[in-house]
Amino acid sequence: MLMSKLVVKTLREAPADAEAISHQLLVRAGYIRRLASGVYSFLPLGLRVLRKVEAIVREEFDAVGAQELFLPALHPVEIWQETNRINTMDDVLMKVEVRGADFVLGPTHEEAVIATVSPDLASYRDLPATVYQIQTKFRAEARPRFGLLRTREFIMADAYSFDADKEGMRTTYKTIFDAYCAIFDRIGVDYFPVEADAGSIGGDVNHEFMVPAAIGEDHFAYCKACGYAANIEAAVRGERRTESSGAVEVLRKVETPNSPTIKAVVDFLNSHGHVASAENSLKSMIAIGPNGAYHLLLVPGDRKVRIPSSLRAAEASDFDANPNLHLGYIGPVGLREVGVTIWVDRSVSEEIGYCTGANEVGYHLLDVVLGRDFIADHVADLVEVVGGDPCPRCEGDIELVRSVEAGHTFQLGLTYSNKIKSARFSGEDGSEAPYFMGCYGIGISRIPAVVAEVSHDANGLIWPLELSPFEVVVVALGYSTNDLVTDTADRIYDSLLEEDVDVLLDDRNLAAGVKLKDADLIGVSYQIVVGARGVAEGNVEVKDRQSGEATVVAISKVGEYLLDLLA
RNA sequence: CGGGGAGUGGCGCAGCGGCAGCGCACCUGGUUUGGGACCAGGGGGUCGGGGGUUCAAAUCCCCCCUCCCCGACCA
Incomplete structure (x- = not known):
């Protein structure tokens, strides 16, 4: 991709309404733009990152046998009435009326997925099965905030598992849980799966995948000594001997x-x-x-x-x-x-x-x-834990960690299957039984913001390679005025394209400083800086955006050098 | 939904009764190319909307809308 053709315009200053650093940087660097409160467009750079997040999720879900499907965003109100979530989730539902028929814009898809796949999961022989979807969902958030971190329209990946019994559900849960860990490992942020409260979705065992961040709206209790981690809404504290104050008087x-x-x-x-x-x-x-x-x-x-x-x-x-x-x-x-x-x-x-x-x-x-x-x-356990409380699992102390919820996995059990008539299969003995379900969500469109929150510096974004919109940007200083630079940059660019490297060439007729600033702001993982000074001696510079380290590399070796880095 | 703040060109801001401005961005020409460069010229605004006061309103008054922050809420 040539930067002169890329639809992007970086901003020197962030819009005044952007509070969160991720919001400021994603807007300044030209990844997203607000269309309404809590409603964002993804520009070409932003979409590239989103696609990379999706690709990781697809690969890891597919690897454990989950199958992708696609569900409607427009749900007939009847399926929401069947679970009564038309009432219990009333405050977040967006409702639309179309020619006299009532619809809900799906904030989550338990009802829709059951309605869709239950005919295919009619027998114990069809189970277990896990399907997933990656698509836009809607919530009437009372207060959208922090750019992509809390929006009214967002992209989620949700997996739904169907098992014949509780034990099967637990096995499936563990499998998907492990897939989640693989996903977050690849996304490249520190994360903690914490025991959590089930909230309005219901069910029993569940874990939130939390990423510590200063902007976070959640807290989880964490014990350094044993690794105990639980959302503050689910955390409990251990016993600590309270010394008796002596004689107790009469009432x-x-x-x-x-x-x-x-x-x-x-x-x-x-x-x-x-x-x-x-x-x-x-x-x-x-x-x-x-x-x-x-x-x-x-x-x-x-x-x-x-x-x-x-x-x-x-x-x-x-x-x-x-x-x-x-x-x-x-x-x-x-x-x-x-x-x-x-x-x-x-x-x-x-x-x-x-x-x-x-x-x-x-x-x-x-x-x-x-x-x-x-x-x-x-x-x-009726008190909310605070920092310094004893850990419930060991002798350690609890600390509270501010964090952002990036994913959430639930063992739903029969919560939905008991309410939805079609959520049943025929067992071995011919009798009907409800599915044991699990559901597993990742906030796809939240991930770029979460990563931006924890991975940036004063100059801009710093993408981990797996999410970087391009793997490398060739920053050609003097591309429009120096034939040797033009020629060198073009040759490096072409050879990398040849090797299927995802490469961006900054061929714009702009001052060197502007190009270098933009490269840092946009945060592509690797930069190849081609300047008059270096090319005269047959060299270019390869800079690692993460470490800031720049290495002088011979032009003839730069392709090989980069392929090593990307391997 | 309660409390607070803000709406002036794409972005950041000034102006606060008397010709709508500045920086960035944009367009043309020229110079320039290792950290947001320079010169000259140029385009772009129902000052969020409606009503009112006034000879005159971006500016004062009333109503509405939008956006942001704190809280409530948060699959």
């Missing part, structure tokens, strides 16, 4: 006017002759179960509650509907007797007298003891 009620928060209560008590602290208070959070039942979650007052995925946080209307609940003064004592299920965090001790709400406006209880003054129905 008593104290007046605490205008103290609806932990901080207010602690401040009030401490200034009125009591000794109180957030750690020795219990934060009481009301959550609602799937059947509308009330649950009380108790965690130490200095910690953030992590609501179990089976429950949802209570809303104002839920408090209004239950006369036993006085927001700001809720506590465990007596609530179980009025039908509230009591949960306590694992760290709540039976040897500590806690301060809790008295279920009466303006009053709290002191020295409330688990087992003595109230009984817990469930003991669970």
Whole structure:
């Protein structure tokens, strides 16, 4: 490709609306351009990178026997009604009406893939099977941001696996999981498969593929000592012995006017002759179960509650509907007797007298003891981990790592097959059974941005060879004025094309500085700099964009030298 | 959806009642070619949209739209 013909115009300055470094660089270097909020066009350079990402995914999926198919983006609303995700995913669905018929623009394709392939997977003899698709998906993101990192229209690769039983599903999951690792190895970024929360997609075991990055919207808990890694929404902390503070006094009620928060209560008590602290208070959070039942979650007052995925946080209307609940003064004592299920965090001790709400406006209880003054129905991990918490697997400490989610694999089990009539096959004994499914997604259009976030310098992008839009750029300085340069650059370019190298020749009539700056900005993995100074002595310079190292190479040897680098 | 900020040529910005400007980019001619080079000439704008105030509005007022940031949300 001749750069004079390439549809691209680099920018010296980034658009003012680009915040993330990946966004700035991809726009400046001419890879992408915004069409609307969260909607981006891929220019020729950007598409080349995208195609390379896709090629890696195809190769690794194909290698484990997954078969590519193509599904519609336009889904009839009925298939979304069958799983009820028309309601549960309402906030992200883009809906369109076409001549009186209702459609959904697919944000994910579980319904569509089942509807499509179930006739082909009618018997246990047809299983296991894995199919995948690489295509555009849509989400009505409330707030698109960070360029390609969170968009309304995006390209995903999603694989879907179908097995006859749980064991088969687990085996398939492991196979695809390994393929994911192979994919991310080739993409060339540091990544961590972390245990994660299943979110609205449902299912059981699942892993997020996280790439540590300063811009990341997620955090995962990580233990350097043993490698434990879990999304903050799924992470738990280990036990740490809390020293008992000695004798626990009797339960008593104290007046605490205008103290609806932990901080207010602690401040009030401490200034009125009591000794109180957030750690020795219990934060009481009301959550609602799937059947509308009330649950009380108790965690130490200095910690953030992590609501179990089976429950949802209570809303104002839920408090209004239950006369036993006085927001700001809720506590465990007596609530179980009025039908509230009591949960306590694992760290709540039976040897500590806690301060809790008295279920009466303006009053709290002191020295409330688990087992003595109230009984817990469930003991669970209810706090969000923080840096410094003990690792649940070893003696180490947890740290929180900011990161971007690049992929997500799920063991769905029967989550969808149980809801969708056609998601069944005939077993060996002739009876019908639902598929054990898995699904596995990679944000294809997010990958270039993720890589750009972690691989750039002050001069621009730095692509790993596998993703570089070209393998090498021939930067011809004085191409329009120096015949020897022109001739040398052309010969190198032609010989590389001959060897099927993906090569770009900067033949533009521009100042040397501009060409060198552009080459760095665009970030092609290798540069061959052809200048008057070198060619007079029979040399060119080969620069590795990653290391910045430049090597003087004889013109006659440069083809061979480069093929070695690319091998 | 709540809070904050911004819309002036492709990009970055100035102008803030009185002729719409600057840098980059673009076009023509010339010089130049190892780190965004120089000279001369040139093209491109309903100042986001609508309404109002005024002799006069990019500039003041009202409504709307779009975009960005923080939060809520996040397959």
